[in-house]
Amino acid sequence: MSDLKKGIPVLYGGEDVKVQPSISVVIPLYNEADGLELLLEQLLGVLRPIKEPFELVLIDDGSTDDTGERLQKLARETPELVAVLLRRNYGQTPAMAAGFDVSRGHVIVTMDGDLQNDPDDIPRIINRLREGYDLVSGWRHQRRDKALSRKLPSRLANHLIGNVTGVRLHDYGCSLKAYRRELVEDMNLYGELHRFLPALASIEGARIDEIKVNHRMRPFGRSKYGIDRTFRVLMDLLTIWFLQRFLTQPMHVFGFAGLLAVTISFLMSFYLLVVKIMGEDIGSRPLLLLSVVLGLAGVQMFCLGLLGELLMRTYHESQNRSIYRVRQVVRGNCPGADEGAVEDV
Incomplete structure (x- = not known):
């Protein structure tokens, strides 16, 4: 079955797509054909036993290998899999935004498709989110990267981003995060802002937490990041700083x-x-x-x-976009309302 949402081709694996999933796992992919089957196997092995309806939204971001072809084949064989095929390589932020638009779950989990994030951490991060948070971010407290050239810049970047944005997390670069749907719908992604999602969420008044997660060696392929990433991070950091302080008061x-x-x-x-x-x-x-x-x-x-x-x-x-966000409305003992009624917004 095919559908079209915001110009993005979507292929559903199963026939019954009307079931509302409570969990959506969104994973951008670029040239990850070698590990695709293993990734899907691990995800299904973790999510199927929890007995909640879920969907796996995997986005092929214009891969030059056969990631797209394998993804289509797997989608036809796997009821929970939703394959999103982008027309060309747009980058991680647009790919993630496409996954958010296609997903239908009340809870959205994001992670990388290179098998360095551990799917076993997904239930833990969801449980923490349901304790009353809007966003829970993973912290790779024991990173398995071989090169010091990746660890040291990452630590410096985390410290700098925390000081500039005021949202202090140990690991901004960890893609394993869980969001409430209403938070994702309030955030508009563009450029390369995927790494600053906690800072964007703080602009919307989100409650943010962080938990330690497992980090694994990359079993296939190689990293897609180059030295130019540092300059993009700095430019995006200036954007976030301005948005936080002067979005409505330039x-x-x-x-x-x-x-x-x-x-x-x-x-x-x-x-x-x-x-x-x-x-x-x-x-x-x-x-x-x-x-x-x-x-x-x-x-x-x-x-x-x-x-x-x-x-x-x-x-x-x-856009009829309000300059404020309401978390709850508590109504007192007024005519026509239940005493102490609480409305989640």
Whole structure:
């Protein structure tokens, strides 16, 4: 059976797709053909015994090997498997977003498809989520990476991201995470922001926790990450920092910078005017050029802040997107309502 959601081809393995799964496991794949059967075997071995309806949403992100072909074959043989085939290689964040869109479970678990994440940790991370959290992240406390060149940058990145975002986790890079569906629906993924999902979730007011998980050696293939990943992380970190602090108030950063620049420019210009009146030549002084540049830059920054405010209003109003999130509504003893009634939102 085939379906079409947001332009993404979906192949369902079983005939009965109307059963609402309570758990969706979302796994992006890129050139993971060698370990695909083993990955599916381990996932089914862990999830089938828990006696809850589940689905495995595996996304082929434009692989150049036969990952897509094997995934289609397995989907026709496995009722719980949903194969999502992207038209080309978009990257991990778009692939994960496609999996979120296709998934139907109340709880969504993400993990890598390279067999380094242990499926045995899935029940544990789901149980922790159900203790009252919106997002639970895995912590690879004993990493099995061979190269120190991957461990050291990872530790530095985790420390830097925690300080900048205020969401302090030991392991931002661990893909094994569990989410409540309502949280995922509130977050829009783009660029390379998949590694900052806890920080994005904190913007939505999510309750976040972290548990230790197993980490295994990669049995097949090789890592897809290169040195350019470091620069992408830094750029995305600046994006997250801005979103956390100034998403709904861009004027507070651009307007302040603009006013500061204009004020400094005015003071410099006033000083130069006094000097000119006293008979000195100011035409060749660098301070004159600096005051002009600061004045122009200040006006531009202030205008940019105004444009940012207009864009934010358009963004929220066009999507009917609220600037706040309500976790619960507790109703007192009022006519027509149960005393102390609690509504989850």
